[in-house]
Structures are given as structure tokens and as C-alpha cells.
Amino acid sequence: NRLTTTALFGHPQGERKVNYKLRDWGISRQRYWGCPIPIIHCETCGPVPVPEADLPVRLPEDVSFDQPGNPLDRHASWKNVPCPTCGAPARRETDTMDTFVDSSWYYARFADPHNETAPASAEALARWLPVDQYIGGIEHAILHLLYSRFFARAMRDSGHAAVAEPFAGLFTQGMVVHETYRAPDGQWVAPYDVRIEVKDGGRRAFLVDGDVEIGIGPIEKMSKSKKNTVDPDDIVASYGADTARLFVLSDSPPDRDVIWSxxxxxxxxxxxxxxxxxxxxxxxxxxxxxxxxxxxxxxxxxxxxxxxxxxxxxxxxxxxxxxxxxxxxxxxxxxxxxxxxxxxxxxxxxxxxxxxxxxxxxxxxxxxxxxxxxxxxxxxxxxxxxxxxxxxxxxxxxxxxxLAQEMISLPVQVNGKKRAEILVAHDADEETIRKEALAQDGVQRAMEGKPLRKFILVPKRIVNVVV
Structure with a gap:
């Protein structure tokens, strides 16, 4: 702000500019699973769109996956077709589209799933869109959300829909994480092969089938490469599906990682x-x-x-x-x-x-x-x-x-600005109110990870958080 408002020789010292990091999206994939690309290649006519009457292009079901590479490229009866324009021998495009092409706009099809003449009618889209709540992992924030917003704008610009933003609300859930373990030779060790011993306040890890001590690594997202996964089938067999659900939901707020134990x-x-x-x-x-x-x-x-x-x-x-x-x-x-x-x-x-x-x-x-x-x-x-x-x-x-005499509503301020409102028992003690207030999403966002300096409770009136 200082650079844009302070003049030097009659001109601002700086100006605001947005640098976009957008790149072309290569959507073709050399694999079977995906939407077919409706193009036929003719040596005389060049790339020719599949006639609308022949859409959608159906993938063959008698493909073989016993060789590496694209099975569609080896399927002669599906691949080789006459050119729609000149009738000469031609070949279908054997690449398929990135599956993000499907998932980037399927929410619009849900608005009108039985429409046989268009993906969805403008009336149905006007009634149902935007989607009220989008729930996805943090890895979706860059790719899937970006592609979905692109499709929403494309549908708006082409007159198919009236909304520019596909989702009204976004919730990003955490992941289930686990400790990592590593043997002396550097190999990752699965939790099932580890025995934990606690002695003198410290934790030590050993291989289950011996006394070989192994290293306890950081808690990380479960991955097959680091072997820090827990098989859901084993959990269900030991405790039941309800136990697994209850633990994952109760351990921490859903937008934070859950440490499996x-x-x-x-x-x-x-x-x-x-x-x-x-x-x-x-x-x-x-x-x-x-x-x-x-x-x-x-x-x-x-x-x-x-x-x-x-x-x-x-x-x-x-x-x-x-x-x-x-x-x-x-x-x-x-x-x-x-x-x-x-x-x-x-x-x-x-x-x-x-x-x-x-x-x-x-x-x-x-x-x-x-x-x-x-x-x-x-x-x-x-x-x-x-x-x-x-x-x-x-x-x-x-x-x-x-509830009239049981519950009271208290506004919660952070540095003087209202960020949340909590419902607590009228006789709740300060510690209970403190925990409830600090757990609010709006309060946590406003605190931005800064340390708490003061917690001020005006009984039955207001809560003030100072950071």
C-alpha cells in the first residue's frame, strides 16, 4: 500500500499486479479408463469430429490388459472405422480424457440426471446450483477445484448455466496419519511388525519377531511406500465398523489430521x-x-x-x-x-x-x-x-x-471483533466456556496461530479473546 500511494517524481513507486500461473491442461491419457475423445483421424480429411448422431462414443468391453501400453490402440475392430466425411479408411483417437474431465462437472448432471437431450437443462441448473457444500481433501484445493471452476465458467459463458462459482461452501477435511518406523538397514517397517515399549517415560520400538530396535520416525500421512498404513478390514474385524467411524470422528476436529492409535x-x-x-x-x-x-x-x-x-x-x-x-x-x-x-x-x-x-x-x-x-x-x-x-x-x-434457564448464548470477540457465538449452560464455569470459545472455527481463523494473551469473560454477557 505504501508503494502505491507514495509518489516519486509524480508517479507511484509501485502498482498492484496479479501474476497468473495458469498453464495449458493436457487432458489426453494413454489408458482405457476415461472419456473417449470423439475424433476420427483421416489421412485425407484430417481430424474429423464424430457425428453427433453417433455420440456418445462407447469404449469396447472386450479389451485385453495383458500387455503394457494402451489397450485401445491394439483393438483393431474398435479403432479402425470409415471417415464420417469421405468414407475412406480412418482410425479413432485412442487416447482418453483425464478423469478430472468427468469429475469437474458431474455435480451439474445430478441436477438433471434423466435428461436425454442435453447434459442438464438451464432451468434445472438454475434451481439446484451452486452446490451447497463441497467436502474434499487438501489435495483437491489446487487441481479439482480449479478444473471445476473452469467448467462452471465455461458452462456460464456458453449459456448452459447462470452461476460462475460451482460451490457455495468448501470444507477441507484432515487425513488419517500414523507414526513411521524404519529398520537399521533403512527399510520401512509396518505398524503390525512393531512392538512398542515404554520405559522411564520414553518410547522404544522393536521388531515383533525379535529384539532388533528400530527407529521411530515422524507422524505422516498414511502411504504404502512408508508402510505406515492400517488395514481397514483388520480394524473392522477386530472392533467393528462403528468403532472405526466413532474413533475417526471423535479424535479431533474434522479439518485436522487424525493420529491413528x-x-x-x-x-x-x-x-x-x-x-x-x-x-x-x-x-x-x-x-x-x-x-x-x-x-x-x-x-x-x-x-x-x-x-x-x-x-x-x-x-x-x-x-x-x-x-x-x-x-x-x-x-x-x-x-x-x-x-x-x-x-x-x-x-x-x-x-x-x-x-x-x-x-x-x-x-x-x-x-x-x-x-x-x-x-x-x-x-x-x-x-x-x-x-x-x-x-x-x-x-x-x-x-x-x-432450555430457557439452561442455555445462554455468548458472543465471542477476538481483538474486539465478533468472530463467533457459543451456546453454553447458564452455570458453565470459565474453563468450559474457554474451551468452547477457543474451539470455534471463526475464532481459530482470527487467531491465526498467534499465542493467547488474555481471556476475558463477562459472565452471561460476552467473551473477549486477546491475541
């Missing part, structure tokens, strides 16, 4: 087991499915209902914002609250108000956890007496009257 997987497995046991205990004391609420609720029943609706509100908000780890943390707390409530039961059978509260709580618990652990959730749902699938059940809604 057997200890973390075992912790998730224990919670799945606990969820099953808790459902059984609640089923013994809960009112029947569809029971009418009593006229009044007393202390313990009211506390259970407030915990239920507080959990619905907080978990729903976190799921909506893609903060699955925070949603799972709230569900775990909810399970703890229900366990404490069961321990506090002194009458058998339980009073009608408490039985209704337990029914409401059990049903809400399973519906909240179902997106993360769908298989055990269906079993629990059936165990609670329901006939249909929990996947088809409506999402629970929080009762505002039960």
Missing part, C-alpha cells in the same frame, strides 16, 4: 459397548414407546429431561457445523448424566414422570449417536421397542422451554 480405537470400542449396556438398562425403566407425558415432572425427571434437550441442542448445532468431535463429546457427557440418573433411582417401579423422561432420553441418545455408529444404533433402537429403523426416524428437536 490402537489405544484410541479401544477407547471408542469401550464406548460402543457401554452404549449397548446403557440402552438395555434404560429399556428396563423407560415408559413404553409412544407413552403420553404426565402432567408434571419432579426433580430427577426434570433433570433428566433438561439434560436430554440440552444434549439435543448442543449435538445438533455441532453436527450442523461439521464439528463431529464436539457432538460426540456432548453425547458422551449425556451418557454419563443418564448413568448417574439411573444410579439415583430409589423406587421400583420408577414413577411415571421418570419413566417418561428415561424413554425420551433413551430415544434421543440413540438418534443423536446414529450418524456416527449406525449399526449398533439400529440394534439399540430395536432393543428399545421400536419397529422401524432409526435411520428413518425424525431428528429430535430441543424443547425451548427446557
Amino acid at each position: 490402537d489405544e484410541g480405537a479401544q477407547g471408542a470400542w469401550r464406548f460402543v459397548q457401554r452404549l449397548w449396556r446403557l440402552t438395555g438398562e434404560l429399556g428396563h425403566v423407560a415408559a413404553p414407546v409412544g407413552a403420553e407425558p404426565p402432567a408434571a415432572f419432579h426433580d430427577l425427571a426434570l433433570a433428566v429431561r433438561k439434560a436430554t434437550h440440552r444434549s439435543i441442542a448442543q449435538a445438533s448445532e455441532n453436527i450442523e457445523r461439521l464439528r463431529f468431535n464436539s457432538a460426540i463429546a456432548r453425547i458422551r457427557e449425556f451418557a454419563n448424566e443418564l448413568t448417574s440418573a439411573l444410579d439415583a433411582v430409589t423406587e421400583t417401579p420408577v414413577p411415571a414422570d421418570l419413566a417418561f423422561a428415561f424413554r425420551e432420553a433413551a430415544d434421543a441418545l440413540i438418534r443423536l449417536v446414529a450418524p456416527m455408529t449406525p449399526h449398533v444404533a439400529e440394534e439399540c433402537w430395536a432393543d428399545l421397542g421400536h419397529k422401524g429403523l432409526v435411520a428413518e426416524a425424525p431428528w429430535p428437536a430441543a424443547d425451548p422451554t427446557l
